[in-house]
Amino acid sequence: MSAKTDVMAIRLIGEEVVRLLSLSDADLDEQALTGLILIADLARWRELAYGQVLLPTSFKSCAVQ
Numbered sequence: 176m177s178a179k180t181d182v183m184a185i186r187l188i189g190e191e192v193v194r195l196l197s198l199s200d201a202d203l204d205e206q207a208l209t210g211l212i213l214i215a216d217l218a219r220w221r222e223l224a225y226g227q228v229l230l231p232t233s234f235k236s237c238a239v240q
Contacts, residue, residue, distance in 0.1 A: 184217045191217070 195203060195210045216223060 180220070184220050188214050188217050 191210055191214055195206065198206060
């Protein structure tokens, strides 16, 4: 795995968030779902590329409460 690829995914997610936030309300309503799907796919790039979730051990034990 490459840390550079992780950084690129984070930058692309940020760019998409900025793009969505810069839209008018009408355009945001129209493009929100597509933008969120892109963000989710970028956040899951490892799973999509390698077919598995590869998280550091410290993250596996974390639970959202």
